[in-house]
Amino acid sequence: MDALLLSRIQFGFVISFHVLFPAFTIGLSSWLAFLEFRWLRTRDPVWRELYFFWTRIFAVSFGMGVVSGIVMSFQFGTNWSALSVAAGNILGPLLSYEVLTAFFLEASFLGVMLFGWGRVSEKLHFLSTCLVAVGTLISTFWILSANSWLHTPAGYELIDGVFHPADWMAIIFNPSFPYRLAHMALAAFITTCFVIGGVAAWYLRRGDHVDAATRMLKLSVAFAAITVPLQIVVGDLHGLKTGEVQPVKLAAMEAHWHEGEPGAGVPLVVFAVPNAEAERNDFEVAIPRLGSVILTHSWDGTIAPLTAVPRDERPPVAPVFYAFRVMVGIGMAMLLLTVVSLWAWRRRWLFESTWLLNTWRLMAPSGFIAVLAGWFVVEFGRQPWVIQGLLRTADAVSDIDRTSVIISLTAFVVAYAVVFGAGGGYILKMIRKGPQPFDDGPDHDAGERTPMRPISAADGPVGDD
Numbered sequence: 001m002d003a004l005l006l007s008r009i010q011f012g013f014v015i016s017f018h019v020l021f022p023a024f025t026i027g028l029s030s031w032l033a034f035l036e037f038r039w040l041r042t043r044d045p046v047w048r049e050l051y052f053f054w055t056r057i058f059a060v061s062f063g064m065g066v067v068s069g070i071v072m073s074f075q076f077g078t079n080w081s082a083l084s085v086a087a088g089n090i091l092g093p094l095l096s097y098e099v100l101t102a103f104f105l106e107a108s109f110l111g112v113m114l115f116g117w118g119r120v121s122e123k124l125h126f127l128s129t130c131l132v133a134v135g136t137l138i139s140t141f142w143i144l145s146a147n148s149w150l151h152t153p154a155g156y157e158l159i160d161g162v163f164h165p166a167d168w169m170a171i172i173f174n175p176s177f178p179y180r181l182a183h184m185a186l187a188a189f190i191t192t193c194f195v196i197g198g199v200a201a202w203y204l205r206r207g208d209h210v211d212a213a214t215r216m217l218k219l220s221v222a223f224a225a226i227t228v229p230l231q232i233v234v235g236d237l238h239g240l241k242t243g244e245v246q247p248v249k250l251a252a253m254e255a256h257w258h259e260g261e262p263g264a265g266v267p268l269v270v271f272a273v274p275n276a277e278a279e280r281n282d283f284e285v286a287i288p289r290l291g292s293v294i295l296t297h298s299w300d301g302t303i304a305p306l307t308a309v310p311r312d313e314r315p316p317v318a319p320v321f322y323a324f325r326v327m328v329g330i331g332m333a334m335l336l337l338t339v340v341s342l343w344a345w346r347r348r349w350l351f352e353s354t355w356l357l358n359t360w361r362l363m364a365p366s367g368f369i370a371v372l373a374g375w376f377v378v379e380f381g382r383q384p385w386v387i388q389g390l391l392r393t394a395d396a397v398s399d400i401d402r403t404s405v406i407i408s409l410t411a412f413v414v415a416y417a418v419v420f421g422a423g424g425g426y427i428l429k430m431i432r433k434g435p436q437p438f439d440d441g442p443d444h445d446a447g448e449r450t451p452m453r454p455i456s457a458a459d460g461p462v463g464d465d
Contacts, residue, residue, distance in 0.1 A: 004397045006405040007079040010412065012379070014072045016372055017416055021065030023371045026140060026185065027192025028058045029133035032113075036129050040122060045437065046212050053212075053435035054196075057427055059114055062106075064423045071412070079405065083386055083396035087163045090156060090171055091146050098142035106135035137185065144184055148177035151378070151388050152245045158390070175245050179238040180378075186231040187374065191367025193223045194334065198364020199431055201357040209434045214351055217360070221345060224338040232331060236294075243295060246388065247304040248313065249381035252320040254291060255281050257306050265300045266291035271325075274317040279307060315383040323376035330370040337363060 032054055039047035073095070076084050084091070112120060112128040155170025156163045165171055197220030203213035243250045255274045256266060268290035272281035292301040306314050337359055344350040351357075382388060386396040
């Protein structure tokens with residue numbers, strides 16, 4: 001393991017942790033806005049209890065996401081300085097726009113959202129919750145724009161090995177960006193949806209918080225019925241665009257090694273063991289022509305094979321191939337669970353079905369797994385390039401020694417295990433307790449707002465531990 005491989009492992013480790021938190025908080029912030037809206041409209045205390053409950057979870061998740069994001073950005077200077085020198089004129093402003101628009105917006109209103117209940121007007125507090133939700137989406141916009149530019153660079157001038165902006169609109173809205181933005185945003189919403197549904201199913205199985213859990217599961221099923229099919233459509237459009245702008249990545253996703261016979265189409269490889277050395281698939285199970293139908297929307301369409309480019313320009317096929325199938329498999333499982341849940345809801349046994357509730361519990365982390373698998377497809381599929389077709393990963397690494405990277409990687413692993421282990425444990429502890437009722441006291445009616453207490457364990461609605 002040289003410094004290049006170790007730096008790649010370190011970056012992969014850090015970004016894998018980091019992406020989990022935005023994938024959760026993007027959807028969770030919008031969920032909080034919905035809960036507060038329902039409370040303001042109905043004055044039903046259950047909506048308020050749910051708002052406080054999920055706000056505490058959001059606060060911890062948001063904090064861990066910020067910490068992991070800061071650590072990740074430092075690596076551009078420590079481990080990938082050659083990339084920073086070459087593309088800093090483009091990546092620097094894009095990341096700065098994320099800070100100036102999204103992070104400042106979130107930081108400005110997050111405090112009001114967390115601590116302003118009962119201290120500011122209802123309209124201002126609700127506005128703060130909505131703006132935090134908007135801020136998470138704006139952050140997604142800029143981060144995905146920067147990352148997509150690395151995959152499909154556009155709007156630049158290359159002068160003496162340095163990329164200079166020539167057209168900012170072309171840079172921001174590069175060819176893959178709209179598809180990746182929609183795909184990632186939906187993935188975040190779906191991830192949160194299945195977490196909420198899984199938590200609700202767990203409460204219903206235990207017989208706790210039945211009213212709140214029933215509402216959460218109903219909303220999860222209804223939301224999944226909209227977003228999961230939409231995600232499949234967006235994923236299909238994204239795949240078509242990938243075949244246009246990154247054909248080698250698509251070939252790796254399908255482990256498509258050689259051009260087939262004319263008119264034979266492309267088979268859909270259901271399972272195989274990709275053999276990069278022999279340029280073939282071992283133990284292949286494939287369905288003739290179905291690959292053409294899915295990948296090109298035609299009966300005899302073709303895609304470029306892996307052998308269309310030299311070996312040193314191909315990504316590692318096995319990780320891309322398997323990760324893609326994990327992502328798609330989870331998506332199909334989500335769709336099946338949603339359809340069955342809708343049918344059970346209509347038949348009035350959704351909330352009493354042991355096996356269905358247990359399935360929702362098991363699927364609670366499925367969105368996180370699918371997001372990670374999708375990021376593995378995206379980032380492994382880009383290799384050996386850090387800027388597609390223009391700058392190799394091997395040429396982007398800093399001039400650092402192997403020992404330094406080993407030390408930093410070890411420190412990250414230990415620190416993340418402690419910090420995120422503790423944070424994750426605290427979130428699970430809050431989930432085990434669940435939403436707690438409020439004692440408004442004799443001088444308060446159900447509609448009067450009380451001081452917000454979702455953060456302090458000693459003073460919060462979760463109770464004293």
